[in-house]
Amino acid sequence: KQEVTQIPAALSVPEGENLVLNCSFTDSAIYNLQWFRQDPGKGLTSLLLIQSSQREQTSGRLNASLDKSSGRSTLYIAASQPGDSATYLCAVEAGTASKLTFGTGTRLQVTL
Amino acid sequence: NAGVTQTPKFQVLKTGQSMTLQCAQDMNHNSMYWYRQDPGMGLRLIYYSASEGTTDKGEVPNGYNVSRLNKREFSLRLESAAPSQTSVYFCASSRRTGSNQPQHFGDGTRLSIL
Numbered sequence: 001k002q003e004v005t006q007i008p009a010a011l012s013v014p015e016g017e018n019l020v021l022n023c024s025f026t027d028s029a030i031y032n033l034q035w036f037r038q039d040p041g042k043g044l045t046s047l048l049l050i051q052s053s054q055r056e057q058t059s060g061r062l063n064a065s066l067d068k069s070s071g072r073s074t075l076y077i078a079a080s081q082p083g084d085s086a087t088y089l090c091a092v093e094a095g096t097a098s099k100l101t102f103g104t105g106t107r108l109q110v111t112l
Numbered sequence: 113n114a115g116v117t118q119t120p121k122f123q124v125l126k127t128g129q130s131m132t133l134q135c136a137q138d139m140n141h142n143s144m145y146w147y148r149q150d151p152g153m154g155l156r157l158i159y160y161s162a163s164e165g166t167t168d169k170g171e172v173p174n175g176y177n178v179s180r181l182n183k184r185e186f187s188l189r190l191e192s193a194a195p196s197q198t199s200v201y202f203c204a205s206s207r208r209t210g211s212n213q214p215q216h217f218g219d220g221t222r223l224s225i226l
Contacts, residue, residue: 004154031213043116044155044201046214089154097162098143098209099170102154 001025004092006103013080014111021075022104023090028068031098035075036062036089038105044089048075080110114138118203118218125145125193125225132219133188134205140191142208144186145171146178146216155202161186162209 003062013019023033032051036044048057050066052071057064063076077084087107092098119134137144142163147155157170171217175197177189186205190197200222204215 031210034214041219043217043219044204046216048213050214051212051220063224091155095208097160097168098206098211099157099160100145100155102156104152104154 002092002094002101004090004101004103005025006088006090006106008106009104010107010109011097012109012111015080015082017080017110018076018078019080019107019108021077021088021090023073024102025071025073025077025092025105026092027092030092030094033064033066033073033095033102034091035062035073036091038087038089040086049087055088077108080108082110082112085109116205116216118201118217118221120221121219122222123224125190125223127194127225128200129193129225130189130191131193133189133191133201133203133223135218136185137203137205137216138204139183139207139216140183141205141216142183143206144164144180145204145206146176146186146188147204148172148197149202149220150199158188158201194207195225197222197223204213 035047048064061078087105089105091102145160146158159178203218206215207213
């Protein structure tokens with residue numbers, strides 16, 4: 001059974017810092033890995049999707065990497081801003097029905 | 113751009129009552145999903161519909177039923193609500209299974225069962 005773990009569970013950083021969020025998964029037979037953002041009381045917003053054949057994806061200040069063989073992904077956020085404060089979830093997609101298995105998230109607070 | 117719309121946003125039920133959570137998407141997606149989110153457990157898949165006319169169980173289907181009414185709509189029904197079903201429920205859709213496209217989520221239904 002696929003298991004997804006995110007470390008740390010919570011993180012507080014001052015504005016302007018670069019930071020890294022970690023995600024690990026137990027079964028490397030995946031289609032892709034996805035990073036989402038969740039604001040309090042809201043749904044999930046897709047940030048980046050890395051296909052199993054890719055090593056990384058970038059969108060603005062966000063860069064996500066994937067090492068499928070070791071079962072790890074990182075989300076790098078450059079020059080953090082207070083507006084980046086949210087919970088970040090990673091999920092792996094696998095199986096015939098493209099099911100997503102989620103981690104429990106990292107709650108990020110960026111302070112002024 | 114509405115995306116994925118869920119109704120209601122909040123609901124309080126008594127144990128044993130029934131209700132249906134509604135979900136509709138306007139992106140012409142083939143696949144739709146229902147998840148529940150509980151503190152410390154992440155999102156877990158309840159049921160999914162890979163395409164119109166098909167539904168399948170996910171990780172935690174007990175106590176729930178679903179209906180894929182048409183391509184746009186996918187409903188989740190609790191026949192006899194239990195306190196253990198207190199949760200936040202999310203509906204999602206994607207272009208199709210295996211498409212390597214992200215799932216799009218609604219804002220959720222916050223359900224409390226007393």
